[in-house]
Amino acid sequence: MTTPAQPPATPDLLYSQDEEDLRSAVRALLADRADAPTVIAATEADTPYDPRLWEALATCIGAAGLLVPEKLGGQGASHREAAVVLEELGRSVAPAPYLTSSVVATETLLALAGEDGLAPAGDAGPAAALLAELASGARTAVLAVPFATPPAGARAAAITSLDGTVRGVADAAVADVLLVPTAEGLYAVGAAASGVAVEPLVPLDLTRPLATLTLSGATGTLLAAPDACATAVRRGLLAGAGLLASEQLGIxxxxxxxxxxxxxxxxxxxxxxxxxxxxxxRMAQLWLEVVSARAAARNAADALATHSPDAPLAVAVAQAYCSGVAVHAAEECVQLHGGIGMTWEHPAHLYLKRAKADSLAYGSAGSHREALAELVELPAP
Known part of the structure; x- marks a missing residue:
């Protein structure tokens, strides 16, 4: 007798009490350390990052280690909790390398560490050691690929070797470790090491700096072979794209x-x-869009948290929709504030710039629609 196939689990789009408690803690911290005047002043001074804010967020609240298992010094939480943190970071446009370090770089390393049941068990070696440092907040890391790289572009984003240039790397200027995908595999390279040059760019969104990374005879620790590198990088970018939707929701x-x-x-x-x-x-229409964006973002976070086979589909839907909602909401905010919305003193311009920059991060809405069409086997728009 054939056992009937079990229907897929219904995603849980509601917030748990623990998630609401985490939200309250993060919101209180950001209200104290990253209110609008503080963020505006920091961007005008070309020093957007506040080390004390990151220390409080990463260590006091423990947000840096949410995705890291407890055996590696993390919190052993899930993408749902990380999504709540990103919602609050989006609400305050706080300059913090959370998305790039605690989500994308961390998820890339998790694919190699074998600590979550998805990778082969055994000695995780340097990847596990680096994960422990990221979880403690002692160090930050970034994946050295252009910020606009979609999950499907993981293999194409790799450079030939540790001699090359990568443009548009988010948060590279403040990272301690660079995870560099190459044709030879994934390397961990110290940002201050010999042969590494990080040249800051002038981005649209001053709260998330971009930089050009130039490697010339640099040395690093090999973390993974080429095939494992491509798989790990794709997983990191998929988590980044999925949880970016929560940041866009917060905006x-x-x-x-x-x-x-x-x-x-x-x-x-x-x-x-x-x-x-x-x-x-206009505001009623925007409210409807925000409600729909919340459902899409929560679905993506839940799919990533449960390691659902439909996670790529949920992420593609979330990014195809949420990026446009964030931009529309920011545009309406500027316009409906009238004259004051056009000034540098009002924070509306920070939200518009973050929304516009996010709309290209980890793949544009168009690239995610193409991925969605391929996943459901329909003609691409």
């Missing part, structure tokens, strides 16, 4: 809430401008 939520607050307080013709029908319709 959209802040923009909507701030716009509603402002239009309630701003008066014209002795009435709140938010009472004008045309503005009501």
């Amino acid at each position: 959209a939520e802040w923009c909507l809430a701030e716009t509603v607050r402002y239009t309630r307080e701003r008066h014209q013709f002795n009435r709140p401008v938010g009472s004008f029908q045309s503005l009501k319709h």
Whole structure:
């Protein structure tokens, strides 16, 4: 007798009490250390990163080790908790290398460490040692690929050897370790090592610096052979794209809430401008988009957390939708704030720049639609 196939588990899109408690802790920290005037002042001074903020987020709250198993010194949590942290970082556009180090680089190393049941068990070697350092917040790492690289472009993003140039690497200027995919395999290279040059670029989003990485005769520790390297890098980029949707959700939520607050307080013709029908319709439409973005982002986070075989599909859907919602919400925030929304003193421009930069990160919406079409075997748009 044939056993009937079990239907796929229904994704849990609700927030648990532990996730809400984590949200409260992160939001309180960011309100104290990364409020709007502080972030604006930091970007204008060309020093966006606050080491004390990162220390508090990574060590005091323990956010850096959420994805790392307890046996390696991490929290043993999941992508759902990491998504909550990214939502709050999106709400504050706080400059912190959380996405690049604690998600993408960490997930890449997890694919090699064999500590989560998905990779062969055994001595994880240098990958496990580096994971422990990332989990403690003592060091940060970035995957040395262009910030716009989609998960499907993992193999193409590799350079020939440790002699080459990689452009547009996010957070490379503040990283301690560079994970460099090459044709020879994945290397861990010290950012301050001989033969490594990191040249800062002038990005649109000043809260997430980009840099050009030039390697000339550099040396590093080989972490994985070429095939394992491509698999690990793809897994890291997939997690980055999936959880980036939560950051985009946080951006959209802040923009909507701030716009509603402002239009309630701003008066014209002795009435709140938010009472004008045309503005009501625009904000109602935006609210519907944000609700849908929340469902897509939570679905992607849950699929990654449960190691669902449908995770690539959930990530493609989330990125194809959430990036546009974040940009739309930020544009509406600027426009509906009127004159004040066009000034440098108001933080609306920070959200618009972050949303626009995020819309290209880890693959554009168009590239994710193409991936989605391939996954469901439909003609690409």
